[in-house]
Amino acid sequence: xxxxxxxxxxxxxxxxxxxxxxxxxxxxxxxxxxxxxxxxxxxxxxxxxxxxxxxxxxxxxxxxxxxxxxxxxxxxxxxxxxxxxxxxxxxxxxxxxxxxxxxxxxxxxxxxxxxxxxxxxxxxxxxxxxxxxxxxxxxxxxxxxxxxxxxxxxxxxxxxxxxxxxxxxxxxxxxxxxxxxxxxxxxxxxxxxxxxxxxxxxxxxxxxxxxxxxxxxxxxxxxxxxxxxxxxxxxxxxxxxxxxxxxxxxxxxxxxxxxxxxxxxxxxxxxxxxxxxxxxxxxxxxxxxxxxxxxxxxxxxxxxxxxxxxxxxxxxxxxxxxxxxxxxxxxxxxxxxxxxxxxxxxxxxxxxxxxxxxxxxxxxxxxxxxxxxxxxxxxxxxxxxxxxxxxxxxxxxxxxxxxxxxxxxxxxxxxxxxxxxxxxxxxxxxxxxxxxxxxxxxxxxxxxxxxxxxxxxxxxxxxxxxxxxxxxxxxxxxxxxxxxxxxxxxxxxxxxxxxxxxxxxxxxxxxxxxxxxxxxxxxxxxxxxxxxxxxxxxxxxxxxxxxxxxxxxxxxxxxxxxxxxxxxxxxxxxxxxxxxxxxxxxxxxxxxxxxxxxxxxxxxxxxxxxxxxxxxxxxxxxxxxxxxxxxxxxxxxxxxxxxxxxxxxxxxxxxxxxxxxxxxxxxxxxxxxxxxxxxxxxxxxxxxxxxxxxxxxxxxxxxxxxxxxxxxxxxxxx
Numbered sequence: 001x002x003x004x005x006x007x008x009x010x011x012x013x014x015x016x017x018x019x020x021x022x023x024x025x026x027x028x029x030x031x032x033x034x035x036x037x038x039x040x041x042x043x044x045x046x047x048x049x050x051x052x053x054x055x056x057x058x059x060x061x062x063x064x065x066x067x068x069x070x071x072x073x074x075x076x077x078x079x080x081x082x083x084x085x086x087x088x089x090x091x092x093x094x095x096x097x098x099x100x101x102x103x104x105x106x107x108x109x110x111x112x113x114x115x116x117x118x119x120x121x122x123x124x125x126x127x128x129x130x131x132x133x134x135x136x137x138x139x140x141x142x143x144x145x146x147x148x149x150x151x152x153x154x155x156x157x158x159x160x161x162x163x164x165x166x167x168x169x170x171x172x173x174x175x176x177x178x179x180x181x182x183x184x185x186x187x188x189x190x191x192x193x194x195x196x197x198x199x200x201x202x203x204x205x206x207x208x209x210x211x212x213x214x215x216x217x218x219x220x221x222x223x224x225x226x227x228x229x230x231x232x233x234x235x236x237x238x239x240x241x242x243x244x245x246x247x248x249x250x251x252x253x254x255x256x257x258x259x260x261x262x263x264x265x266x267x268x269x270x271x272x273x274x275x276x277x278x279x280x281x282x283x284x285x286x287x288x289x290x291x292x293x294x295x296x297x298x299x300x301x302x303x304x305x306x307x308x309x310x311x312x313x314x315x316x317x318x319x320x321x322x323x324x325x326x327x328x329x330x331x332x333x334x335x336x337x338x339x340x341x342x343x344x345x346x347x348x349x350x351x352x353x354x355x356x357x358x359x360x361x362x363x364x365x366x367x368x369x370x371x372x373x374x375x376x377x378x379x380x381x382x383x384x385x386x387x388x389x390x391x392x393x394x395x396x397x398x399x400x401x402x403x404x405x406x407x408x409x410x411x412x413x414x415x416x417x418x419x420x421x422x423x424x425x426x427x428x429x430x431x432x433x434x435x436x437x438x439x440x441x442x443x444x445x446x447x448x449x450x451x452x453x454x455x456x457x458x459x460x461x462x463x464x465x466x467x468x469x470x471x472x473x474x475x476x477x478x479x480x481x482x483x484x485x486x487x488x489x490x491x492x493x494x495x496x497x498x499x500x501x502x503x504x505x506x507x508x509x510x511x512x513x514x515x516x517x518x519x520x521x522x523x524x525x526x527x528x529x530x531x532x533x534x535x536x537x538x539x540x541x542x543x544x545x546x547x548x549x550x551x552x553x554x555x556x557x558x559x560x561x562x563x564x565x566x567x568x569x570x571x572x573x574x575x576x577x578x579x580x581x582x583x584x585x586x587x588x589x590x591x592x593x594x595x596x597x598x599x600x601x602x603x604x605x606x607x608x609x610x611x612x613x614x615x616x617x618x619x620x621x622x623x624x625x626x627x628x629x630x631x632x633x634x635x636x637x638x639x640x641x642x643x644x645x646x647x648x649x650x651x652x653x654x655x656x657x658x659x660x661x662x663x664x665x666x667x668x669x670x671x672x673x674x675x676x677x678x679x680x681x682x683x684x685x686x687x688x689x690x691x692x693x694x695x696x697x698x699x700x701x702x703x704x705x706x707x708x709x710x711x712x713x714x715x716x717x718x
Contacts, residue, residue, distance in 0.1 A: 035113050043098055072155070120138055125163075134158060197354050199390065238316075239319070277669040279415060299616075344383040391417075399413055426667075565584065568608050603679035603682040615629075617651055627649075647698075647706065687713075691712050692708065698710070
């Protein structure tokens with residue numbers, strides 16, 4: 001006997017809406033922000049937010065806009081239907097409002113913001129040519145019903161009382177607030193949040209839609225707040241970019257700092273291509289398998305395909321410098337610091353309306369602070385930059401806002417969007433470092449490990465120690481510091497330490513010397529100064545224990561080339577790179593030099609790594625026959641001694657040799673700028689040189705018209 005099938009339906013308890021409002025909307029400030037966004041969708045030109053009754057037992061919030069308002073039918077068929085899809089359909093159909101807007105919301109959940117804020121809600125609205133509609137919701141009453149279907153809502157139709165004459169719009173009043181204590185700090189943060197909904201960088205956004213916050217009981221709380229536009233004019237650096245998939249252009253401006261003799265500088269570029277950093281899971285790993293289309297994610301040059309679902313991206317950034325010597329020249333240091341503390345970060349605007357909460361204190365969505373830790377001389381920290389990234393609503397359908405209204409869903413399109421923005425600000429970081437380096441030199445603060453040896457400050461320490469009668473105690477220790485430091489590069493390199501670790505070691509030694517120098521300039525305590533010098537020696541001794549020297553040995557360069565080829569074979573295949581390498585032939589004669597095999601191998605593989613990256617820039621399409629090619633040869637008649645020559649058919653170098661080997665300088669997105677610096681130090685250790693020859697100085701085939709680098713060794717036959 002068959003059991004009869006019963007059909008049932010879900011039932012919603014009345015408390016569901018309250019729970020949804022609490023869980024989907026993170027904070028009361030965000031709830032107010034959502035109501036302001038709803039006013040934008042209603043084609044309002046202005047929305048005013050009032051917080052009344054602060055300090056009393058009955059504070060309230062009012063949100064009033066001059067939008068199109070709602071008719072009774074809209075209230076019944078749409079506003080009271082949770083998760084209605086009318087905005088989503090409007091967005092899909094690209095149906096714009098009278099003011100040319102596409103809806104910001106699409107899930108039909110934004111109205112739940114009112115339930116996040118308080119228990120008693122009154123909505124007054126009027127559409128053109130209609131009567132006024134009043135909706136009253138009392139959660140205390142609704143919660144007394146078990147199921148949502150049983151909880152009736154009062155709707156009144158009346159002659160206009162709020163929106164009189166021909167006025168239209170919506171007014172929402174929320175009483176019995178769940179958050180009854182509004183502090184000055186909370187109100188000021190809400191003010192900044194509400195007024196930031198329209199992009200301050202866009203004249204169209206400010207004129208088309210304006211949001212204001214009013215605090216009738218405490219107007220002084222939001223008075224005399226600094227004008228962001230005026231403060232941004234004080235930023236020494238301004239950077240603007242645009243990228244449409246086919247062309248990347250930017251304008252960089254350095255604006256003079258009072259009291260520093262560094263002239264204004266402007267750089268304008270129509271680059272054509274945009275270099276982007278690799279994805280978080282490095283695609284060079286042949287075992288990498290992500291959950292996104294591989295062809296899209298592995299590219300290092302952005303194109304129109306990568307912008308699919310994202311659309312054109314543009315941005316504008318203002319960068320400050322908070323270092324003491326510069327900040328004091330800017331004036332009103334505390335005002336600027338406070339402004340950056342509240343406004344620092346990079347916001348996202350879609351159709352000139354802010355996507356919350358990008359740019360807030362707790363959302364470093366581009367990871368700027370972490371990148372600065374990894375590369376302190378180059379990176380931008382979140383608290384010194386104020387900027388925005390702009391996209392269009394129509395072209396960015398793959399960027400979907402989360403239901404809790406705190407940013408985009410972190411899907412593949414969002415990851416690509418991040419990489420595009422990081423790639424776009426790379427020229428800003430590079431050009432800014434040029435000016436910062438010049439400023440540091442003008443102020444006597446050069447910090448490059450190679451631009452200022454510690455030998456000079458050590459000499460000054462000797463002079464001060466002599467003047468203060470401390471030479472007998474200090475000089476022997478300084479002798480040891482000089483001796484240890486003079487060989488420290490070699491010992492660092494012999495362990496293969498490079499990149500961040502190398503920079504950290506130099507930084508520690510430099511900071512110790514700088515601190516010692518500063519203490520000696522004051523009224524020194526002899527025992528304290530001697531103890532500090534001994535601490536410096538302890539630091540150096542620790543490195544000495546770690547870094548065990550390896551002597552150079554006679555090496556056949558063919559073995560180096562073969563080993564480098566073997567280590568790079570997988571990457572050659574992975575990136576479809578053709579290798580032309582005469583030394584791999586059995587008939588190629590041995591070429592003996594004196595070098596450290598391990599260090600030189602590291603330098604050679606680093607050059608191969610650079611070549612592969614830049615080949616991917618010039619030849620982003622891997623399909624068909626290999627266009628990417630690398631040439632490696634050993635030239636015995638190279639000027640100055642035998643050399644391993646590496647060439648490619650990539651875009652070639654854009655900088656001088658001195659810039660190429662300068663630490664922390666790079667055009668490669670997310671690059672440390674230590675690779676060529678490391679290779680240069682290795683060749684110095686080998687009594688050779690890192691050379692950047694012209695093609696005419698080598699026997700390289702003419703098809704390899706990109707970068708050329710040579711590892712030149714001392715000729716042991718001499």
